[in-house]
Amino acid sequence: MRKHTESRRDFLRKGGIAGVAGLSVSLAGCPGADEGAAPADDSTDIDTDAELTEPVPELDFVMPTEGSNAERHELSLLAASSFEEVGFEINRRQLDFETQVSVALVEHDFDINVIGWGGTPERIDPQTFISDLHEGLESNVGPGGRNSPGYDNPEYNEIAAEQFLTVDQDRRQELVYEAQEILARDQPRTYIANEDDMHAYRPGNFQDIVPTMGEGLNSFWNMIEATPVGDRDTLRFGYPTEITSLNPMQDMATPDRQWVRVIYDRLYRVTDEGVPQPWAAADDPTFEDDGETVVVPIREGMTFHDGEPVTAEDIAWSFEYFGEHSVTYGGRMDPVEEVTVTGDHEVTFHLEQAFAPFVANVLAQIYIFPQHVWEDIDDPVDQDDEDYIGSGPYQFDEWRLEEELRLDAFEDHFQAPNVDRIIRVPGADVSTLVRMLEEDEIDMVGATPSVSAQDRLEEDPDVENVFAPTIAFFKFAYNMRNEVMQDVHLRRALSYCVDKHAYVEDMMGGVGTVTHSPIAEVNEFWHNPDVEQFTFDLQAARDELAGAGYGWDDDGRLHYTEDHEPQMFLG
Amino acid sequence: MGLRAYVLRRIGQLLLTYFVFLTILFVLFRMMPGDPTSVFILEGLPAEAREERIEELGFNDPLYIQYFDYMRQLMTGEFGDSIIYREPVVNIIWDKVANTLFLMGSSLILAYTIGILGGALMGWYRGTRFEKIGIVGVLTARSSPEFWIGIILLSVFVFWLGWFPAAGMRTVGLDSGEGIWRFLNRDFLWHLFLPMLTGAIFFTATPALLMRNTMLDVLDEDYIEVKEAEGLPERRILYRHAARNSILPVVTVLAIVTGAAMGGSVIIETVFNWDGMGRAIVDAVNRRDLPLAMAAFFIMGSLVIFMNFVADIAYVYLDPRVEYE
Amino acid sequence: MATRTRPGWRDLPEKLSSGSRWIAGKFRVFEGDRIGQTGLVLLFGIILIGIFGRPITLDLFGMSQTLQPFSLAPYDPSVSHRGPDGRLLRLEGPSWAHPLGTNHLGRDVLSRVIVGARVSLIVGTIAAFMAVFIGTNIGLTAAYFGGWVDDVLMRITDIAYGLPFLPFAIVLLAIMGQSIYWIIFAIVIILWRSTARVIRSQVLSHKNRPYVESAEAIGASNLRIMYIHILPNVLPLAFLYAAFAVGYAVIAEASLSFLGFGPPEMISWGGMIFTAFNQDAIRQAWWWVFPPGLMIMFFVMSVFFIGRTLEMVVNPELRHRE
Numbered sequence A: 001m002r003k004h005t006e007s008r009r010d011f012l013r014k015g016g017i018a019g020v021a022g023l024s025v026s027l028a029g030c031p032g033a034d035e036g037a038a039p040a041d042d043s044t045d046i047d048t049d050a051e052l053t054e055p056v057p058e059l060d061f062v063m064p065t066e067g068s069n070a071e072r073h074e075l076s077l078l079a080a081s082s083f084e085e086v087g088f089e090i091n092r093r094q095l096d097f098e099t100q101v102s103v104a105l106v107e108h109d110f111d112i113n114v115i116g117w118g119g120t121p122e123r124i125d126p127q128t129f130i131s132d133l134h135e136g137l138e139s140n141v142g143p144g145g146r147n148s149p150g151y152d153n154p155e156y157n158e159i160a161a162e163q164f165l166t167v168d169q170d171r172r173q174e175l176v177y178e179a180q181e182i183l184a185r186d187q188p189r190t191y192i193a194n195e196d197d198m199h200a201y202r203p204g205n206f207q208d209i210v211p212t213m214g215e216g217l218n219s220f221w222n223m224i225e226a227t228p229v230g231d232r233d234t235l236r237f238g239y240p241t242e243i244t245s246l247n248p249m250q251d252m253a254t255p256d257r258q259w260v261r262v263i264y265d266r267l268y269r270v271t272d273e274g275v276p277q278p279w280a281a282a283d284d285p286t287f288e289d290d291g292e293t294v295v296v297p298i299r300e301g302m303t304f305h306d307g308e309p310v311t312a313e314d315i316a317w318s319f320e321y322f323g324e325h326s327v328t329y330g331g332r333m334d335p336v337e338e339v340t341v342t343g344d345h346e347v348t349f350h351l352e353q354a355f356a357p358f359v360a361n362v363l364a365q366i367y368i369f370p371q372h373v374w375e376d377i378d379d380p381v382d383q384d385d386e387d388y389i390g391s392g393p394y395q396f397d398e399w400r401l402e403e404e405l406r407l408d409a410f411e412d413h414f415q416a417p418n419v420d421r422i423i424r425v426p427g428a429d430v431s432t433l434v435r436m437l438e439e440d441e442i443d444m445v446g447a448t449p450s451v452s453a454q455d456r457l458e459e460d461p462d463v464e465n466v467f468a469p470t471i472a473f474f475k476f477a478y479n480m481r482n483e484v485m486q487d488v489h490l491r492r493a494l495s496y497c498v499d500k501h502a503y504v505e506d507m508m509g510g511v512g513t514v515t516h517s518p519i520a521e522v523n524e525f526w527h528n529p530d531v532e533q534f535t536f537d538l539q540a541a542r543d544e545l546a547g548a549g550y551g552w553d554d555d556g557r558l559h560y561t562e563d564h565e566p567q568m569f570l571g
Numbered sequence B: 001m002g003l004r005a006y007v008l009r010r011i012g013q014l015l016l017t018y019f020v021f022l023t024i025l026f027v028l029f030r031m032m033p034g035d036p037t038s039v040f041i042l043e044g045l046p047a048e049a050r051e052e053r054i055e056e057l058g059f060n061d062p063l064y065i066q067y068f069d070y071m072r073q074l075m076t077g078e079f080g081d082s083i084i085y086r087e088p089v090v091n092i093i094w095d096k097v098a099n100t101l102f103l104m105g106s107s108l109i110l111a112y113t114i115g116i117l118g119g120a121l122m123g124w125y126r127g128t129r130f131e132k133i134g135i136v137g138v139l140t141a142r143s144s145p146e147f148w149i150g151i152i153l154l155s156v157f158v159f160w161l162g163w164f165p166a167a168g169m170r171t172v173g174l175d176s177g178e179g180i181w182r183f184l185n186r187d188f189l190w191h192l193f194l195p196m197l198t199g200a201i202f203f204t205a206t207p208a209l210l211m212r213n214t215m216l217d218v219l220d221e222d223y224i225e226v227k228e229a230e231g232l233p234e235r236r237i238l239y240r241h242a243a244r245n246s247i248l249p250v251v252t253v254l255a256i257v258t259g260a261a262m263g264g265s266v267i268i269e270t271v272f273n274w275d276g277m278g279r280a281i282v283d284a285v286n287r288r289d290l291p292l293a294m295a296a297f298f299i300m301g302s303l304v305i306f307m308n309f310v311a312d313i314a315y316v317y318l319d320p321r322v323e324y325e
Numbered sequence C: 001m002a003t004r005t006r007p008g009w010r011d012l013p014e015k016l017s018s019g020s021r022w023i024a025g026k027f028r029v030f031e032g033d034r035i036g037q038t039g040l041v042l043l044f045g046i047i048l049i050g051i052f053g054r055p056i057t058l059d060l061f062g063m064s065q066t067l068q069p070f071s072l073a074p075y076d077p078s079v080s081h082r083g084p085d086g087r088l089l090r091l092e093g094p095s096w097a098h099p100l101g102t103n104h105l106g107r108d109v110l111s112r113v114i115v116g117a118r119v120s121l122i123v124g125t126i127a128a129f130m131a132v133f134i135g136t137n138i139g140l141t142a143a144y145f146g147g148w149v150d151d152v153l154m155r156i157t158d159i160a161y162g163l164p165f166l167p168f169a170i171v172l173l174a175i176m177g178q179s180i181y182w183i184i185f186a187i188v189i190i191l192w193r194s195t196a197r198v199i200r201s202q203v204l205s206h207k208n209r210p211y212v213e214s215a216e217a218i219g220a221s222n223l224r225i226m227y228i229h230i231l232p233n234v235l236p237l238a239f240l241y242a243a244f245a246v247g248y249a250v251i252a253e254a255s256l257s258f259l260g261f262g263p264p265e266m267i268s269w270g271g272m273i274f275t276a277f278n279q280d281a282i283r284q285a286w287w288w289v290f291p292p293g294l295m296i297m298f299f300v301m302s303v304f305f306i307g308r309t310l311e312m313v314v315n316p317e318l319r320h321r322e
Helices: A001-018 A021-028 A068-084 A097-106 A127-132 A153-166 A169-188 A219-227 A254-261 A313-324 A358-363 A429-440 A450-460 A487-494 A502-507 A540-546 B003-031 B048-056 B061-075 B087-124 B129-143 B148-162 B186-203 B205-220 B222-230 B234-271 B277-286 B290-318 C009-028 C035-054 C108-146 C145-163 C165-176 C180-207 C209-217 C222-258 C269-278 C285-313 C316-321
Strands: A051-057 A059-064 A089-096 A112-119 A189-196 A197-201 A234-239 A268-270 A277-278 A284-290 A294-295 A335-343 A347-351 A394-400 A404-409 A421-426 A466-467 A472-478 A550-552 A558-559 C056-060 C061-067
Touching: A021 A127, A059 A068, A059 A097, A068 A089, A068 A112, A068 A540, A068 B148, A068 B234, A089 A097, A097 A112, A097 A254, A097 A421, A097 A472, A127 A153, A127 A169, A153 C316, A169 A189, A189 A487, A189 A502, A197 A429, A197 A450, A219 A254, A234 A429, A254 A394, A254 A404, A254 B048, A268 A358, A294 A358, A294 B129, A313 A335, A313 A347, A335 A394, A429 A450, A450 A466, A472 A487, A487 A540, A540 A550, B003 B061, B003 B290, B003 C145, B003 C165, B048 B148, B061 C165, B087 B129, B087 B186, B087 B205, B087 B234, B087 B277, B087 B290, B129 B186, B129 B205, B129 C035, B129 C285, B148 B186, B148 B234, B148 C222, B148 C269, B148 C285, B186 B205, B205 B234, B234 B277, B234 B290, B234 C165, B277 B290, B290 C145, C035 C285, C108 C145, C108 C180, C108 C285, C145 C180, C165 C180, C165 C222, C180 C222, C209 C222, C222 C269, C269 C285
Parallel strands: A059 A089, A059 A112, A234 A421
Antiparallel strands: A051 A558, A112 A472, A189 A472, A197 A466, A268 A277, A284 A294, A294 A347, A335 A347, A394 A404, A404 A421, A550 A558, C056 C061
16 A cells, blocks of 8 residues: 555655656656665554645755765755655755855755755854854844844844853854754754765875864864975865965855965964964963953064065054955954054954854954055955065965966964975866876865765775865755745654765765764863664654644645644754 | 958848847847856855945846846956956856867867878778778767767776876976967877877868768779770779869868867866866856856857858859859 | 449458569568678567567556556566565676566666666657658758758757757756656757758758659649659658668767656666766676666667668668679
8 A cells, every 4th residue: 555655655656747747757767766665554544633734845955066066966866756755846956166155055955955064163062053044043044144034033043142151162053052952943944964974186296184073174273284295396186176366355165275275374273173273373362351461472582485484564454454344254344343453563452242152253364464565555355466466475476367376485474384385276077186196196185075986095005095074064954934844843854864974875975974063072171972863764754744743645645734833943 | 242241241231140149149148047146155255245246247237237247257358257257258168268278279180180090091091991890980989979078088097097187188297388388298298199189080070071082082083984994093093183183072061161170179178177068057057157158158159150251252263163152 | 433333352362462572672671681681680580579578558538458468578678686585686697587587676687687678669669750751851841941941950950059068958957857758858859950951951952853844744733742742752862861860879878867857757778877886886796787777788789780781772882892
């Protein structure tokens, strides 16, 4: 019986894909990956006496195309058929990356959306993943905000707001733990996995590499620590996309930032552990007035690439200037009222109120510009300094778009790199770069090759794979603006249908970590290991639904019953 | 109608075609969903900053103003700023045009050289085994999509023999000179070889088959028999007389093949990571960099339309038997 | 007439034999033509694979009817196979169980190659025949009426000539979403133009022939002259173009699929190569790349070979010379 309804629904779905019945069959050959799944227990095992009312509406499932992300694409198809097995009707909508982001994050036109959040070092601090992604502020929930589910739980909002203001680390940790528990309970998103990095390099050409969490070989530390073997003097580094701009006033994308930051220094640099370490600052900052005043001592003897000294005035000016002109991240300076020069080698920041991640998210993010160069530039956003004069460990040499970016070591830097020159090579995709790596045309690749390529590189004696865990996480988001998704039990049931282990083992080839929280396990201090876990279990999904007033008709299709009362949050 | 009047009329039609083409281009690109700023949300771009950027890009202007701006920009030969690179498109696009022209130009030259010679020989040795093999070979090449030819060449010459570089246009870190010398040097030609060969194999069929057919026509004509009777050496008749007279239609078709080759560059450039216009279109469309995508499309389309025009004119000009209507 | 009174079925044997004679007549051009015969064999083989690759089930109004239960494909093409230890059989080379190995998700490549035939067959034929249908009608109309009708139609053809195929299709699919219908649409938009031009010039040469003039003299309608008198004379040429168009359409579909714009959730040869390329497996997994590539090549070769033979019928001068 069960088997029968299964296949029937499959036919209907295939019909839906192609519309014309006759054509559909012949074309659809065999779409989804569902046929292999063993038919689970009959849904009618769960007895509900309540009368069925209307069917649960079809869910609009927005997923990436194979071209934009093959692994997530496969998991989405797998999950879609599990959803159907439990009785949902699913409308699969495959979109290329840009359209998907725009549909999901700006137009909010979806029920389920598949997307990941990158794991750059400033996100080690839980502010981004706890508050920006889940707090119900207008700027997060509105179009273009990062809380795409529109999750707005008053209890949660309070905790999220409080952790932001809590400077005491242990107290803040408790709050962040509590926040993760609530998220796990409410499942505004299904947190699936951290997609770890597996980068590759040629150990015959370079040694002393420093892969870091979330960035692998792209890490700032790798760029200055990597040491050439023999009489080599150039590091040839491959990355799949081209930089869009080196202008520090508009560093929008991660690949841009990776290179802007080696040319322009920052006061602090976030280490592998996510701790800001003094860099252009001589020491840790001193907090005064309950954290509303922050005094930063400046390192002595630094110069810009043009030979001019880096002064406290330059630094104070840079922060003010950035806050005023940077369209993209000028907002970072919003909590700062004023920056003053309080000594030859001291700068003081006056804040509106204490702000926990101030060092990590402001002092360790904003660049130091030479005032004497940028003063004369009329429109800082459009007109960059063509020579890109900063004070970082590398100085700009030449940039040929889509071909090469060449940087030279800045020998006068207090931590000059171990190579004389670094050349960044963009490729059309990772596989092109892997090909070049195998042929010894480049030395390192700062992106994760496909599982097939990883296996091949594993056997190549000249190439070594380098593992780096990440805090980046990948999830399904449930749009709580739509009535159907507002029910917490429905969301929890969907979470039971996602095979997180299959994703990590089969699609990622084991390079990944199953997660149940937005804060990754590797982010030890902030990660709460005891949250509720959702692992693949279709029966659990059915039980969750049955217990919340859902029922099934003879075709196995999910309906509401009279008993159903929507509940937005648990607890 | 005289030749002159005909040419003038064709120019008028060309302009009209062109205008419609540009309008279609505008409509297509305005219909494209998604906007180039959304993707930065994932990078942490605040909502307000995104709004500002959209305003700045002019996407909020009424459509007719956008259309007007667009036409004006094209007339003045500037294409606005690339959204992704935040640089004027003109600074980016011409390099890519040059790269594509070098690739497809050399491919076509090679394809035509092989095609014309091979076609002439096939015509000359009609009915022989050689002709049969030639036809099968040419049709097989024409039956293989460019990516398939490219992958075979990669497998053999890069993965197996290791004779040619894996991808790209130049060896990383090599200074190859400025201006035209960036292209005319050993390293570039070494990188050019496989992608060029891919295109050449695919495009050989058209000139080869056409050449063979016209050869057959020419060979039937009386004067060839006269030459044979005169006792001229075979080779001399083949090259001096028969081939020479067959070549005309093959040349006029070149214009149309050029158009097809432009579209085909998308594939070859993807397989070999060649930084040309074709790949620029795919990348720019995928990243919703509309000004860049439109400029690349515009240049490609213009080239195709122009080459078709040249083919028409060349046809009537070279072959006086053709009527002007 | 006396024959009219005879029941229709009595004519059947006669009709059948005349029909088969007609068909045999058409096939006669393939006699002694090895290239054409090869084409026929290849095409026949691919059509068989297309029909018997997977069962065909027709689903109408909730009733499903199995039309063809046979499955050439040894496995369900979307099942991931696992070894005895439960590990995914990722990129396993050819073996008895999987004659063409497995892909990156442990799926049977042979089954996928077999199933992929359908997309190519359907896209190829539908796109080609639609393109030739449109092209023939436009060419016929333009040439027959001449004047402004001709002008307008030929300008439209010029514009179609100005659209580079792949860039145009990519933009179109980015707008409309990646569906097989839009892929066919894009191919048709680009393919009809050459048929239109050729048919037009062919019709122009027929327009002033005596048979058309006599039809006009007895007051036949425009439509009648166009479709009853002229069309049959240019139809062979249209068929020839259709044969070639199938080839171009298959290459076009494969190219789009290779760029990642193929129909999602449908197994196609171009799409298989795209996945292999995208998964960076072309270096080691020849069993995954070469079979679909060869299949595309064989399919296109078959129609080109057949087309070449037909060309000699349409254009008999070519035949006399061989």
